[in-house]
Amino acid sequence: MSSFTRLRLLQVTVAAAFAAALSCIAPANAQSIAVVVNGQPILTSEVQARLALMKLSGGKASVEAARDELIEDKLKVTEAKRYGMAADPAQVEAAYASIAGRMKLTPQQFTQAIQQRGVNAQTLKDRITAELTWAQLVRRKFAAQIAAREQDYIGQAAGKADNKAIQYTLRQVVFVLPKGASDAQVAQRRAEAIAAKSRFPGCDQAVAFASKLRDVAVRDPVVRSSGAMGKELNDILAKVSIGGLTEPQRSDDGIEMIAVCARKDIADDSVFRQQAMDQASGKQVEEQAKKYLEQIKSRAIIQVRR
DSSP states (O other), X not given: OOTXXXXXXXXXXXXXXXXXXXOOOOOOOOOSEEEEETTEEEEHHHHHHHHHHHHHHTSOOOHHXXXXXXXXXXXHHXXXXXXXXXXOXXXXXXXXXXXXXXXXXXXXXXXXXXXXXXXXXXXXXXXXXXXXXXXXXHHXXXXXXXXXXXXXXXXXXXXXXXXXXXXXXXXXXXXXXXXXXXXXXXXXXXHHHXXXXXXXXXXXXXXXXXXXXXXXXXXXXXXXXXXXXXXXXXXXHHTSOTTOBOOOEEOSSEEEEEEEEEEEEEEOOHHHHHHHHHHHTSHHHHHHHHHHHHHHHHTSOEEEOO
């Protein structure tokens, strides 16, 4: 598995397993030291919290596996610090919000939901932090190899790539909801959005139309290529006529619809280049990263407390 796709897999597995409604896991309260890594302690409570996360993620879970994962995370983050690198807190929050979004929940709602299953939000954020930090470090360590492989893949398939894409001009229409809105409020605003959708006059008159409605915001137009959007959104937009709106969806700001203002065929190789970059970050670099971690572990002082 590529080190650069592991975080995406973490996001998917946490969301999917949570959706399957796994049984609740009680958090541990013990505060004794489970292991010391280069003088840095890992508490038994941290091990139990990571164990709960592993169970929620649907993977193979054991105390030993949770402990080993924490040891590796500690080594990854510490090694990155030696090079002055650390995960951007904003990226961590964005990744956390992405997991919540897969559940169609806000980050706050997701936090409450996983807490009910014995998983603290910080436990998941710590895991995300370690993965982001490690990916950043590995990319820097093996930048030359990654760049070379990217060019190899692009060069090998340049003549085979289908670079046809669709350029969309889009506007977001948001029926604003307050934070912590009740189910009744959400249902009411969704009904209002559905009613407005059939009367939407098109992008040019969107602002004037929204001004006659209660707490409705219309964002500035944005231009997006289908190559830069996921298949799900592309499939949705393809079914919307020019001047029409997508079906209402819950977002952090309220009930959101997207207006399709214009579309045209363009040449765009962004999808192909992204695929090439993903392949370039594949097996060879993953093997190097694995060896690198083994080297770090070999020189680490790890004391497991029994």
